[in-house]
Amino acid sequence: MPLRVRLTLWYGTALALILIIFSTILYVITARSLRDAVDQSLEETAAAAVRSLEERGFLPLIDETELMSQFPELARIDKFFQIFSPSGTITIRSPNVKQHEMPLSRQALEVAYSGRTLFESAKYPKEPPLRLISVPIIYRGNLLYIIQVGTSMDSVEQTLNRLLLVLLVSMPVALVVSLAGGWFMAGRALRPVDAITLAAQRIAGGDLTQRLTVPASADEIGRLANTFNDMIDRLETSFRQIRQFTSDASHELRTPLTVMKGESELALRRPRETEDYKVVLESNLEEIDRMTRIVDELLFLSRADMGEVKMEHLPVPLDTLIEDVHRQASLLGQERDIQVMLRATASAVVVGDELRLRELFLNLLDNAVKYSRPGGTVDIALTIEQGEARVSVTDHGIGIAQENQPRIFNRFYRTDDARAHTKKGTGLGLSICAWIAELHRGHIEVQSKVGEGSTFTVMLPLAPAST
Ligand SMILES: Nc1ncnc2c1ncn2[C@@H]1O[C@H](COP(=O)(O)OP(=O)(O)O)[C@@H](O)[C@H]1O
């Protein structure tokens, strides 16, 4: 069942219940208070009659003419009255009760003897219902008379019937009108949801450039649309990255293959000296090494992406690690006449994987040496700042232009300067470095100027003080 129908049904049911309860209460309270008002007025009239009898010293009333001259207003009021003797026979009654006899009921007589007042309802065929009050008049312990005052309930019944009619007619009308309103509102509220569904279908169909128009309101629907758009943004970015990555990877692997193919074909064109074949094979071996490295690094990164690379969580003393790495880098530097200097070491312990951290620092030092000019120096420093271990690697080589700095951590990205400077390199080293730093809840920052050199700083959280 559509949400719109369900919402409207729920709403309608709740509203109908409320209307029914409300109308019932309204009807009952109105009926009760109208009847109470009648009773009260009967009581007041009876009390007035008793008072005037008292004033006359309870003299027996002889006839109607006398009564009418005593109480001329009787002819006009909407009430009638009768006065009964203690035996229950009528002594006198007002002129407006002429149609038929209305004897005193047994119960009224009994109650009168016990000195109490009684209210009764009476109904004669083809007449509106009556309401009666019977009041005993007791003088010195003897029952003298019973005064009965009555009135027709006609107007009360009519009022109640009209009220019932109004309620019965207006209730369904109100229900229908507000159901229609509810249906309209639910439709309005749910329209953005339909729009989102349509857009989602288009996007699922492959069009990742689609976005939802976000309603201006910051309500649930607005938040949903925003979240949805964010999700598509991320999807689009990662799809673009995957496409880019695939094309970069193919390109990087294609270059060495082209070189190998060209050289091999050239060598095979005519018979050659053994020495020439050796040169070609050596060159090919170099390209194969390069491809092997690319494939190894790719494999590592893709396993890392899938969370398959295991990492230790052990305390690693950074100072000894850095000293060790420094020795290794010095050997690297010797080949290119570059001096690697250890400028500062602080004693710092981080939690993590020593092998991976070693790889991270060696990658940075490899870059620093590789992109330095012969005769240059590379500095390493380990310091502690704001509860973090900072390892910085500084060179005075080719540097990186400001606009390229955000991209050097992307897979396969190499600056044009770097490509011109050396063929050695895959563009994957810094991606691996960034990944390792992240696994240690740290990060890497770059400061660099073209032609002047670069500083890569690795920030790592210190191990919690061991007790
Ligand atoms: N110390 C450095 N000096 C200048 N450029 C650097 C330095 N380190 C990294 N880069 C730039 O960042 C790019 C990516 O580095 P990396 O991922 O290690 O790839 P690779 O070392 O294989 O070129 C390099 O190609 C280079 O353009």
Ligand SMILES: [Mg+2]
């Ligand atoms: Mg590198």
